[in-house]
Amino acid sequence: MxxxxxxxxxxxxxxxxxxxxxxxxxxxxxxxxxxxxxxxxxxxxxxxxxxxxxxxxxxxxxxxxxxxxxxxxxxxxxxxxxxxxxxxxxxxxxxSEIELFARYQNAPVVAITGSNGKSSVTTLLGEMAKQAGWRVQVGGNLGTPALELLCTPAPDIYILELSSFQLESTYSLNPLAAVVLNISQDHQDRYADISEYITAKQRIFQGDGVVVINADEPSVVAMLPPHRKYLSFSLYDNRGDFRYCQYRGELYLARAKKNSPNPFLLKEVTQAQIKKPFISFLSKKIKAFSFRAGKNVRPRKGEVDLLLPTKSMKLQGVMMRANALAALALGDVIGLPTQAMLEAVQAFRGLPHRCAWIANSLSIDWFNDSKGTNVGATIAAIESLEKPGQIILIAGGAAKGMPDFTPLAVVVARHCRACVLIGRDARLIANVLTNLVPVYYAPTLDDAVKQAAVLGNPFDAVLLSPACASFDMFKNYEHRGWVFEEAVKLVTTPIPHCLATGIR
Missing domain, CATH: 3.40.50.720 (NAD(P)-binding Rossmann-like Domain)
Structure with a gap:
């Protein structure tokens, strides 16, 4: 034979x-x-x-x-x-390629996943390591494939963004630190239900390294493996090893003191809850964030170290604060100096197509969040602008599978004055938002920008955050973002209101 x-x-x-x-x-x-x-x-x-x-x-x-x-x-x-x-x-x-990488890796790995924010956290942690003088390689799902990062001499650390797709076929990766930032409905064209998606994400916690978890997300808390060391982060003032709090009228990133009581205060999540769509938790959570941010909370004496006033950060908003806290927790695990981490947080300007400020035109601020390809990302982007009632949202595109757009309703009703919809599945979003805010349809993204300019008032914000994939109209989300930015450059004079056409 x-x-x-x-x-x-x-x-x-x-x-x-x-x-x-x-x-x-x-x-x-x-x-x-x-x-x-x-x-x-x-x-x-x-x-x-x-x-x-x-x-x-x-x-x-x-x-x-x-x-x-x-x-x-x-x-x-x-x-x-x-x-x-x-x-x-x-x-x-x-x-997967990541499994092949794991067989040959020659330095410790930090692994980062989540439905939203993983590219920003990966990049920010890389900047923290560079600020500390470490030799670092950053990539994975972000930018450079992991195998192309392998080098001699070995770096001090590899920092990898990993998607659920990459994790599906990864078996022996043993990160020094790993995090799941959040979970929201995504890739429903790939997974039969959200529990399959969660199972893929949870694979990042294989091995025996330190786990970093988002204490505000029941779906992430439920992933915590037994008998593992962990750190947590939270946007509430009363839990999380790294947390967000207000003190004497100022908002701070803070760290729980080592001798403080265990600040992890979530109730146990049942298996029945795990099988539910966790996007509902996200919309409730963001409502709670908005409420707490208005309170003058005084941390209990001796409980936290105030690290950085958030006003000193170049990027503002709820999502960026969560990203910073996650990166601080990961950096703490791997031993980065606190001062270097805080300097990196202050200097971080974000990534293209991720709630990036583009211009002020017609006295309106224009933001490109083309990377917002799921409902959770769009909710986070809207909240991050912190402009209740002053946002014109541009959304739509190719829905991934059969997503539930319902969670957009409460956030859009609270923060948006109008929505301009584009793309193949615009009607799916319109069905949720109609009767909450004025909804308009545009055949192209250029037309959507023109309509948004008609609808906007001075001091408003126009936000492109599609909650959908881009492939019905564009090569990818970057192409969509570039088209948006070029269209914004042309918006320099008021446009007649007769150009705007509402969906009926």
């Missing part, structure tokens, strides 16, 4: 797939590449730089997959691909 061929198959010819191929070639591992797209984005690069590598495009070869020694699956592909059925039946290992 002829010997079984020995080769690894990389599924997907995008940025992650090519990183895997390059890495395996350097390790002298026989490799083949497959992509079911007829013209995958990495094909030209593969043909130019790795012409010796066999590849298949336009379909997946199930027979070759079933004969493989191992399959490395790109995050955009599901393990439920029909072509993988035979390979799974034959117990062919299917792993």
């Amino acid at each position: 002829p010997a079984r061929p020995s080769y690894t198959v990389v599924l997907g010819m995008g940025k992650t797939g090519l990183a895997c191929v390059n890495f395996l070639v350097k390790k002298q591992v026989p490799v083949r590449v497959m992509d079911n797209r007829p013209a995958p984005p990495g094909l030209a690069t593969l043909q130019r730089t790795l012409s010796q590598i066999p590849y298949t495009i336009g379909h997946f070869d199930a027979a070759q997959l079933a004969q493989a020694t191992e399959i490395i699956i790109s995050p955009g592909l599901s393990r439920q691909e029909p072509a993988l059925a035979l390979a799974l039946a034959r117990s062919v290992p299917i792993i």
